[in-house]
Amino acid sequence: MAKSEQQKTVKVQLVRSPIGTKESHRATVRGLGLRKLNSVSEIEDTPAVRGMINKIDYLVKVL
Template identity: 80%
Template sequence: MSTQQTVKIQLVRSPIGTQQSHRDTVRGLGLRKLNSVSELQDSPEVRGMINKISYLVKVL
């Protein structure tokens, strides 16, 4: 019985004016508006995406 770990992230800064790849990463994580929260499975891929845009998001 293995329960999947999840990680919650919140968009705390606007991606306007950032690199296109960073804006694409924000959308890929399921974040739309400012202060929106997304809960995703904790995986190395998701952690890498969070690390790439760490200046825009907050991990809850």
Template identity: 80%
Template sequence: MTQQTKTVKVQLVRSPIGCKEDHRATVRGLGLRKVNSVRELQDTPAVRGMINKIDYLVRIV
């Protein structure tokens, strides 16, 4: 029996220009570069916390 790691796809839908510096750092920490870029990340509490912090900039696909 194999264990599957849960993932979550995150898309950057707004530009972080004009946002707080730590919010911009969070966007970069998630690996998002340009608007509409998508990353598939492991669904961990740390990643969920980062997504919640910048929820107004991203969308879960």
């Protein structure tokens, strides 16, 4: 339990609309927990999450 409390997290903000993007990119936005523009999601920093962020880097901003 102490180890999970020290997990690194990353904050991601949706800054561009996913309308008109590929379906897989829209699914990635939803998978990161982002809904509306400027919504912020704090998620665990793992290689999988980093890959998702890299895939839609033109839509999001890392805080």
